[in-house]
Amino acid sequence: MSQEQWKSKIGFIFAAAGSAIGLGAIWKFPYIAGTGGGGAFFLIFLFFTVLLGAPLLLGEFVVGRRAQSDAVTAYKKFAPNSSWSLIGKLGIVTCFILLSFYSVVGGWIIIYLFEAIRGGLNGLSQDQYGALFGELIAKPWSTLLAQLVFMLMAIVVVAKGVQKGIEKASKIMIPALFILFLILVIRSVTLDQSIEGIEFLLVPDFTKLTSESILLALGQAFFTLSLGVSVMVTYASYLPKTQNLPFSAISIIVINILVALLAGLAIFPGVFSFGMEPDAGPVLIFAVLPAVFSQMQFGVIFFINFLLLFLFAALTSAFSMLEIFVAATTKHDKTKRKKRAWTLGLLIFVLGIPSCLSYGVLSDVLVFDKTIFDLFDFTVSNVLMPLGALLISIFVPLKISKSALYEEISLGSKSGKMFFNVWYYLLKYVTPIAIVIVFLDVLGFLDKMISLFK
Ligand code: PFF
Numbered sequence: 001m002s003q004e005q006w007k008s009k010i011g012f013i014f015a016a017a018g019s020a021i022g023l024g025a026i027w028k029f030p031y032i033a034g035t036g037g038g039g040a041f042f043l044i045f046l047f048f049t050v051l052l053g054a055p056l057l058l059g060e061f062v063v064g065r066r067a068q069s070d071a072v073t074a075y076k077k078f079a080p081n082s083s084w085s086l087i088g089k090l091g092i093v094t095c096f097i098l099l100s101f102y103s104v105v106g107g108w109i110i111i112y113l114f115e116a117i118r119g120g121l122n123g124l125s126q127d128q129y130g131a132l133f134g135e136l137i138a139k140p141w142s143t144l145l146a147q148l149v150f151m152l153m154a155i156v157v158v159a160k161g162v163q164k165g166i167e168k169a170s171k172i173m174i175p176a177l178f179i180l181f182l183i184l185v186i187r188s189v190t191l192d193q194s195i196e197g198i199e200f201l202l203v204p205d206f207t208k209l210t211s212e213s214i215l216l217a218l219g220q221a222f223f224t225l226s227l228g229v230s231v232m233v234t235y236a237s238y239l240p241k242t243q244n245l246p247f248s249a250i251s252i253i254v255i256n257i258l259v260a261l262l263a264g265l266a267i268f269p270g271v272f273s274f275g276m277e278p279d280a281g282p283v284l285i286f287a288v289l290p291a292v293f294s295q296m297q298f299g300v301i302f303f304i305n306f307l308l309l310f311l312f313a314a315l316t317s318a319f320s321m322l323e324i325f326v327a328a329t330t331k332h333d334k335t336k337r338k339k340r341a342w343t344l345g346l347l348i349f350v351l352g353i354p355s356c357l358s359y360g361v362l363s364d365v366l367v368f369d370k371t372i373f374d375l376f377d378f379t380v381s382n383v384l385m386p387l388g389a390l391l392i393s394i395f396v397p398l399k400i401s402k403s404a405l406y407e408e409i410s411l412g413s414k415s416g417k418m419f420f421n422v423w424y425y426l427l428k429y430v431t432p433i434a435i436v437i438v439f440l441d442v443l444g445f446l447d448k449m450i451s452l453f454k
Pocket of ligand 1: 019020021022023024025095098223224225226227229231317318320321
């Protein structure tokens with residue numbers, strides 16, 4: 001059976017960066033930064049991305065490239081007859097749930113694109129935009145249809161394969177995303193009072209930082225890099241031995257930081273220039289941003305530009321979530337890919353239906369006090385992903401010999417050798433400890449412990 005491979009080195013970087021760049025950087029980052037202290041939050045996010053995210057990313061690359069197999073088999077290869085392959089299975093289940101509600105937001109982007117193009121977003125007041133958002137996402141049929149369209153786009157690409165589907169699409173979408181971002185940022189930073197927004201993002205005011213925002217920044221760093229679910233293991237399994245892994249990891253880290261920066265620069269200057277508040281929360285993009293754009297000249301065109309880049313970002317992430325599934329069930333057998341992509345993709349759509357409806361007809365259905373969408377989001381982002389990241393950071397130094405790790409990192413790279421020890425010890429000690437701290441906090445244990453000592 002011939003093994004699928006990326007066609008080019010840069011193709012892999014675009015695909016992996018595409019997985020990383022998504023709702024996390026464009027939707028979540030601005031609103032968490034907006035509520036969590038702006039510049040100070042951004043700095044902490046940078047710190048975690050470099051110190052904790054980068055080692056884990058490289059760790060996943062090493063597992064994938066060395067094993068040359070899907071997420072479940074990869075762990076089995078290093079630790080046969082053990083339960084470690086559960087890490088891969090956990091990643092698959094996590095992606096299954098994640099994509100089921102990620103595609104709901106993907107659908108909202110499509111609905112907004114449609115509305116913007118047909119002129120439905122013109123000239124409302126800020127409150128009206130808020131109300132419109134609530135109305136649009138409460139409609140059951142159109143939201144379900146949009147979610148299905150989003151899933152179909154992802155399925156069609158993944159069904160085409162690694163090279164002809166994911167790599168080709170990412171090679172178009174990621175550069176396009178940057179161009180669209182640049183247009184937007186130029187418009188945004190040349191607004192009259194843009195400086196306030198730029199300062200908000202770039203000048204740290206540490207008094208605004210809370211322990212909660214520090215922990216959010218850590219979660220955000222892992223989420224935006226798609227870590228802990230073995231998606232990066234799967235993508236790296238299609239790599240030849242000539243690829244320089246440390247360089248690839250660093251490129252993706254840089255691209256990811258750049259996108260968060262661009263997202264902040266595209267959004268905050270407008271928010272401040274038009275007298276709006278940056279701490280609107282999750283509705284920032286859908287309810288506040290249209291109001292911002294509607295006050296600009298040719299604002300609709302800029303907003304469509306924004307929605308398009310947002311759609312590209314969400315889609316390239318969706319490819320990776322579906323791919324981990326397809327890879328694990330086809331075991332790299334190309335002949336099964338098409339059928340599996342369609343079956344699994346449609347199954348994910350069905351699982352996403354309750355999340356989609358939880359903003360409308362199912363809004364009263366609460367589980368543990370959360371709507372179905374929020375429950376899925378919470379479980380994935382705050383429990384399953386950190387758990388996966390923790391297990392991977394324990395697995396790599398424990399189950400792969402230091403010499404094998406060293407060899408894998410040095411292949412195709414001279415500079416990788418220099419960083420080896422720093423990387424190894426960060427992954428072995430710093431990453432797991434940091435994750436445990438966040439984990440305990442999310443589950444409410446830290447508060448309980450602190451109150452015990454008071
Ligand atoms: N990195 C994506 C984002 O920031 O939107 C989210 C993500 C994609 C997480 C793929 C996990 C994953 F496997």
